[in-house]
Amino acid sequence: EIVLTQSPDFQSVTPKEEVTITCRASQSIGSSLHWYQQKPDQSPKLLIKYASQSFSGVPSRFSGSGSGTDFTLTINSLEAEDAATYYCHQSSSLPWTFGQGTKVEIK
């Protein structure tokens, strides 16, 4: 099983700051890495697919990069509505796995 490790687990950020969340895979997964946002009491929403492809309707301040084992989700100029937990997910090999999540709080 491929283990995804996100860092940090928690981040408290001021609006307009840049946020960077990393996801490290226990073995190479190419670009089969996706990012989701989950707000309290809501279902997760897809932000980025295949490491760097923005999903339809997602604000341009969200971007992704990386390949192999190291990936990054960047939120440029954080807005209050971005307070949420962010998860990475790999679809390279079964079983599909998720990172443990990174909670972003707005100061």
Place this chain on the structure above:
Amino acid sequence: EVQLVESGGGLVQPGRSLRLSCAASGFTFDDHAIHWVRQAPGKGLEWVSGISWNSASIGYADSVKGRFTIYRDNAKNTLHLQMHSLRAEDMALYYCVKDSSSGSLGGAFDIWGQGTMVTVSS
């Protein structure tokens, strides 16, 4: 509107069975793999099972293998998860999720339902 609506959750005793269902609309159901992902209260996301468009490819998490069965009815645009021998650790919100890839397993999860809660308790 693309939509996935889960049903079938509820309170069940340990060791008993439950069947979850997912009704899909707004997209060509048999063009896509569909998955179940669960989330225990206050915890992260866990992939449970997935099935390709034609049911030829099926996968399960180790934690449910041998106890859960996923199947789909393309004529009725529905997905099911038959769960047997339920345990306390199966208690979670179960999401039905659409795979973004065309037919096979292995894409991003682009559409999520609202989830159906399974509570396992005596």
